[in-house]
Amino acid sequence: MKFFKKIIYFAIPYKLYALLNILFNILYALFSALSFVALIPMLDVLFNTTEIIKDPPDYDNIFSLKEYIINFINYYISKTVIENPINALILSISLILTLFLLKNISNYFALYFITFLRNGILKDLRNKLYQRLIKQPISYYSNKKKGDILSRITSDVIEIQHSFLSILELLIRDPLTITFTIIIMFSINSELTLFVLIFIPISGLIISWIGKVLKKISTKVQKEQGEFLSIVEETLGGLSIIKIFNAENIFIKKFSNSVSKFFKFSNTLLNRQNIASPLSEFLGIAVIGGLLWYGGKMVLIEQNLNATTFISFMALAYNILTPAKSISKSFYSIKKGDAAAERVLEILETNDSSINSNNLMKIEKFKSKIEFKNVEFSYNKNELLKNFSISILKGKSIAIVGQSGSGKTTIVNLINRFYEIQNGEILIDNIDIRSIKANSIRGLIGMVSQESILFNDTILNNLLLGNPKASKSEVIKAAKIANAHDFIESFPKKYETNIGDRGNRLSGGQKQRLSIARAIIKNPPILIFDEATSALDTESEKLVQRALNNVMNQRTSIIIAHRLSTIKKVDSIIVMKNGRIEEIGSHYELIKKNNHYSKLVQMQSL
Numbered sequence: 001m002k003f004f005k006k007i008i009y010f011a012i013p014y015k016l017y018a019l020l021n022i023l024f025n026i027l028y029a030l031f032s033a034l035s036f037v038a039l040i041p042m043l044d045v046l047f048n049t050t051e052i053i054k055d056p057p058d059y060d061n062i063f064s065l066k067e068y069i070i071n072f073i074n075y076y077i078s079k080t081v082i083e084n085p086i087n088a089l090i091l092s093i094s095l096i097l098t099l100f101l102l103k104n105i106s107n108y109f110a111l112y113f114i115t116f117l118r119n120g121i122l123k124d125l126r127n128k129l130y131q132r133l134i135k136q137p138i139s140y141y142s143n144k145k146k147g148d149i150l151s152r153i154t155s156d157v158i159e160i161q162h163s164f165l166s167i168l169e170l171l172i173r174d175p176l177t178i179t180f181t182i183i184i185m186f187s188i189n190s191e192l193t194l195f196v197l198i199f200i201p202i203s204g205l206i207i208s209w210i211g212k213v214l215k216k217i218s219t220k221v222q223k224e225q226g227e228f229l230s231i232v233e234e235t236l237g238g239l240s241i242i243k244i245f246n247a248e249n250i251f252i253k254k255f256s257n258s259v260s261k262f263f264k265f266s267n268t269l270l271n272r273q274n275i276a277s278p279l280s281e282f283l284g285i286a287v288i289g290g291l292l293w294y295g296g297k298m299v300l301i302e303q304n305l306n307a308t309t310f311i312s313f314m315a316l317a318y319n320i321l322t323p324a325k326s327i328s329k330s331f332y333s334i335k336k337g338d339a340a341a342e343r344v345l346e347i348l349e350t351n352d353s354s355i356n357s358n359n360l361m362k363i364e365k366f367k368s369k370i371e372f373k374n375v376e377f378s379y380n381k382n383e384l385l386k387n388f389s390i391s392i393l394k395g396k397s398i399a400i401v402g403q404s405g406s407g408k409t410t411i412v413n414l415i416n417r418f419y420e421i422q423n424g425e426i427l428i429d430n431i432d433i434r435s436i437k438a439n440s441i442r443g444l445i446g447m448v449s450q451e452s453i454l455f456n457d458t459i460l461n462n463l464l465l466g467n468p469k470a471s472k473s474e475v476i477k478a479a480k481i482a483n484a485h486d487f488i489e490s491f492p493k494k495y496e497t498n499i500g501d502r503g504n505r506l507s508g509g510q511k512q513r514l515s516i517a518r519a520i521i522k523n524p525p526i527l528i529f530d531e532a533t534s535a536l537d538t539e540s541e542k543l544v545q546r547a548l549n550n551v552m553n554q555r556t557s558i559i560i561a562h563r564l565s566t567i568k569k570v571d572s573i574i575v576m577k578n579g580r581i582e583e584i585g586s587h588y589e590l591i592k593k594n595n596h597y598s599k600l601v602q603m604q605s606l
Contacts, residue, residue, distance in 0.1 A: 147230025163337020
């Protein structure tokens, strides 16, 4: 329960529901025990063994209250038996029914209040998990599987929710039911009660022994569930590629292998868990069998216990079996919940990204320049940037070109602080970006990437992502600058048109122009275009390029490009090779040098 204890802190906002649940569980346990005690007067009436008390008892003091209540009940029943035995029977039955009614009402309210507690914890856990996940840097997800993260935020949280119910029952209702029952049993016959208590620790040890490996198996089950969810996520994301390469059978086999492992682990886990109920029931019946022998001897041979009391004692003993069985089930459930809690806490206890720490400064404006000084960056021991130094003045446009893997996109990722540099400095207005909040830096930047990332929502809501406070007229103006307004107006619902998952109801050029419009609405002083036209056809590229030219006016622009024809008008071109700067200059200056850039242009013109 090491990990599970930490989850309990999420119950603090719902402590009122927890206290009410505890109160009604106490009442449930009390009425559960008393309902079986009420059998004694009914049996006495049925078997005509009621001890007749003719005179009402006297009340002496608070210390004799228990004896007074018992004697008064006996007196009242005696009086009723003498006057009318049937009325005495009806009275006894009414008492039993009342106690069982109160017991079940208490049970309902206990479950009623725990519902708010469980679902509240579920809500807060998921909110906390999502907040922690969305605030992690991009580097956090480099070695993570999406399916495993989805498994933790869905099935693992639900497992914790169910286990939390089990632990409250384990700590409150069932132990109290057993405790109240044993107290009453002691008041009836201490010798028989001690006989019962001998078997309880033995049962507990056996159940504990069976549950030792549950947590380990449960962890395997949850991990494998994350695996096959990852396969499903990859399949849906790359379905067209799978089909074009006729690779359906490869993925079917891959998924089948993962599900088979899940099947195997789940069977082991559930079979181990399922043994709890029959085992605890058998152990309970074994206790009842022993009690029948021992108590029967006291009734039939020693005759120091009357039959009606023994029958009621047996009912009380059986009343221990149900909560004892429930405790054994809860024990297994908590083992599973602890394994789920460990996986959830792995995310929750991940250190908050320091890139938005309150100790860092905040900048509102971009004033003069962005500067890279001897920057070096490696990923998985692969050196992507080596001694990289450039200066980008405000209002100027630069293009970064080079072969794939030369470090172009890495430069953009470092400016956005998606990753942290190992050596050197990146300065904005002569301030090291490591001393500036990442959110503050990103507030100055608008970005259009090669893959137009849009969301399953309306066109308007996708555009407002850049600036949620923008007016409709500002949105329309941005769409016009991005050459997107005309095609938006052609839809029946215009700006309220839903564009589908990842914008799949739009063409590539339409998606890219929406991405540009989204960046314009943000109105940032720095614009980054990461191969924004490389995936487009010629006609779409011309429309997008015209939009880019409109946007770049009087803004600091960084363009990563494969198509060199799109960057002729920029102020400076940086040619990259193997993480280093090969040459710098304008388009015409680099052509005159007849070096690496000139060769790239010639190759693309063929």
